[in-house]
Amino acid sequence: MGYRLDFGWIPQYWPVLVSGIGVTIYLIAAGAAAGCLLGMVCAWTRALGPAWARPVVVAYVEMIRNTPFMVQLFFIFFGLPSLGLQMTELQAATLAMIVNLGAYSCEIIRAGIEVTPRGQFEAGASLAMSRFQTFRYVVLVPALQRIWPALSSQIVIVMLGSAVVSQIAAEDLSYAANFIQSRNFRAFETYIVSTLIYLLLAILLRQVLAWVGRALFPKRRSAR
Amino acid sequence: MIEFTFWDILRNLLLAARWTVLLSLVSFAGGSIVGLIVMFMRISPNKAVATIAKGYIELFQGTPLLMQLFLAFFGIALLGFTVPAWLATGLALILWTAAFLAEIWRGYVEAIAKGQWEASASLGMGRLQQMRYVILPQAMRIAVPPTVGFSVQVVKGTALTSIIGFVELTKAGTAVTNATFQPFLVYGLVALIYFALCWPLSKSSQILERKLNVAHKNH
Numbered sequence: 001m002g003y004r005l006d007f008g009w010i011p012q013y014w015p016v017l018v019s020g021i022g023v024t025i026y027l028i029a030a031g032a033a034a035g036c037l038l039g040m041v042c043a044w045t046r047a048l049g050p051a052w053a054r055p056v057v058v059a060y061v062e063m064i065r066n067t068p069f070m071v072q073l074f075f076i077f078f079g080l081p082s083l084g085l086q087m088t089e090l091q092a093a094t095l096a097m098i099v100n101l102g103a104y105s106c107e108i109i110r111a112g113i114e115v116t117p118r119g120q121f122e123a124g125a126s127l128a129m130s131r132f133q134t135f136r137y138v139v140l141v142p143a144l145q146r147i148w149p150a151l152s153s154q155i156v157i158v159m160l161g162s163a164v165v166s167q168i169a170a171e172d173l174s175y176a177a178n179f180i181q182s183r184n185f186r187a188f189e190t191y192i193v194s195t196l197i198y199l200l201l202a203i204l205l206r207q208v209l210a211w212v213g214r215a216l217f218p219k220r221r222s223a224r
Numbered sequence: 225m226i227e228f229t230f231w232d233i234l235r236n237l238l239l240a241a242r243w244t245v246l247l248s249l250v251s252f253a254g255g256s257i258v259g260l261i262v263m264f265m266r267i268s269p270n271k272a273v274a275t276i277a278k279g280y281i282e283l284f285q286g287t288p289l290l291m292q293l294f295l296a297f298f299g300i301a302l303l304g305f306t307v308p309a310w311l312a313t314g315l316a317l318i319l320w321t322a323a324f325l326a327e328i329w330r331g332y333v334e335a336i337a338k339g340q341w342e343a344s345a346s347l348g349m350g351r352l353q354q355m356r357y358v359i360l361p362q363a364m365r366i367a368v369p370p371t372v373g374f375s376v377q378v379v380k381g382t383a384l385t386s387i388i389g390f391v392e393l394t395k396a397g398t399a400v401t402n403a404t405f406q407p408f409l410v411y412g413l414v415a416l417i418y419f420a421l422c423w424p425l426s427k428s429s430q431i432l433e434r435k436l437n438v439a440h441k442n443h
Contacts, residue, residue, distance in 0.1 A: 005441075
């Protein structure tokens with residue numbers, strides 16, 4: 001009983017794969033940008049925001065970090081319409097990515113903010129900076145610089161997790177793989193190819209994030 | 225049409241959650257054993273062995289768990305066995321867990337001072353003995369908090385197994401939704417059950433870490 005691996009289907013289905021890759025890249029780009037922004041706002045709220053808002057952020061972060069991404073996705077896509085919030089698959093997937101990464105990045109950024117020496121806040125205040133200015137210029141940037149590696153690997157993890165969005169029929173790379181294997185009946189080969197593409201995307205994404213880190217935070221000897 | 229009470233829904237979800245718990249335990253136990261072996265290989269002085277372990281870790285950390293599950297499911301089938309879903313999921317989850325645990329533990333083993341290795345070598349200990357009696361007891365102590373923290377990822381990872389047909393909490397949630405047409409309630413409950421499983425683990429990881437930090441403050 002010999003099984004011959006067959007990759008002859010690749011040229012025929014290549015466009016499907018490419019469009020799937022496009023959607024996966026879009027998801028992680030939108031998710032990372034908006035998710036990190038959300039994370040920054042939440043981190044600010046937790047560290048310096050109004051007292052009433054802090055428990056809300058804590059509840060949000062803990063709830064997201066302790067439930068599977070897929071359940072969050074199903075809740076958003078299947079559950080929210082009963083509240084009148086109808087979304088397309090892609091919108092639901094994007095929202096789930098943002099909400100998920102927002103919670104993780106909040107926790108990571110907060111860790112960076114917490115180790116900021118107290119004196120930095122006071123120094124900012126003594127230069128007549130407002131609380132927001134102090135946060136923006138004195139606290140946030142060094143904090144982000146400090147936690148950039150952790151944030152980068154979290155973004156890669158979320159990108160890999162995004163494979164699940166195919167379950168609500170958002171047409172990403174894993175959806176493309178499911179589609180192709182249902183046509184060519186070469187499930188194993190199809191998943192090998194898509195897995196390798198994911199690996200390549202992960203390696204590329206790591207490079208891009210390292211590059212963004214270098215661009216955002218040029219080496220400053222005095223930083224720390 | 226059959227009416228489902230709140231209790232019907234909750235009971236069915238809780239019954240399915242047993243499988244989530246069992247699968248998590250199996251994955252974590254199996255992943256620890258394989259992970260320990262991979263970690264040993266990763267820090268081996270033999271370059272080839274270390275490279276293989278590194279490749280293994282890169283591969284499993286750099287690809288989606290979902291794809292690994294599919295490959296396990298269809299890959300074993302290619303060898304001519306009919307695979308029950310629990311076997312494929314168990315295997316994939318164990319291998320995935322092992323990759324992460326190996327990398328976490330490596331960091332802590334390498335954090336042990338070099339002098340400890342040299343001291344134990346000077347006592348004529350072999351590499352395994354050094355590991356068993358000198359390095360691991362120290363490394364494992366400081367590695368407990370992140371290991372407990374990672375167990376949360378394992379519990380959450382089991383949710384993906386519903387996709388290849390293993391009936392656990394998420395799959396049950398889908399089935400119950402299809403019967404009751406109450407996705408908001410059902411997926412809300414599913415999320416709460418996951419939260420009840422994961423949150424104590426997250427919290428104890430944090431507490432353990434704080435304790436350890438206090439213990440290490442004065443040196």
